[in-house]
Amino acid sequence: DTGVSQNPRHKITKRGQNVTFRCDPISEHNRLYWYRQTLGQGPEFLTYFQNEAQLEKSRLLSDRFSAERPKGSFSTLEIQRTEQGDSAMYLCASSLSSGTTGTDTQYFGPGTRLTVL
């Protein structure tokens, strides 16, 4: 169990550029979540995958955001035409379905800190 990994750890970009982040969950974990955390706030849910299917998206996830999880393994989160308001820590978490809704333990990665200049 090597834990959830995220790359890159830091990303600085100029407004209007596209960025892509990667998350590698704990192997065998079938659920994967993306969250965003801004300064002074707790993490906010963005989207959720069960295996390769994206099952839920928050209204925070504008049409400039897209996430994929091909083959149910790693996931990518892409932000197109970045804005300064996108500056935040982007967190990935994974869990193994226990069969009972909401009782999984989510294991978090270290996050990718995005700075949009």
Place this chain on the structure above:
Amino acid sequence: AQSVSQHNHHVILSEAASLELGCNYSYGGTVNLFWYVQYPGQHLQLLLKYFSGDPLVKGIKGFEAEFIKSKFSFNLRKPSVQWSDTAEYFCAVSANYGGSQGNLIFGKGTKLSVKP
């Protein structure tokens, strides 16, 4: 909509003092409750969780939390804090119903500083 409130933004204690961090949630249905901790420079880690049964749950490092359904609260406690408990603590809930996907709703967090 569900929400989580953490009463204290920053708590400063001396070593050996007792700790209680407040957490209240708003949701009318059944919830699952969590406390996560983030030590300086590290990622979020689970401290403890409550799904059902005994409302007093024990977690790692001597922490415990009590679920009081009538008060919609899930306060975190530790009888005697150590300098190594300096961290940010987040309370989180997930709804427990058929359509829920288990995403967590977090509070804003409480920073705990323990003076040696």
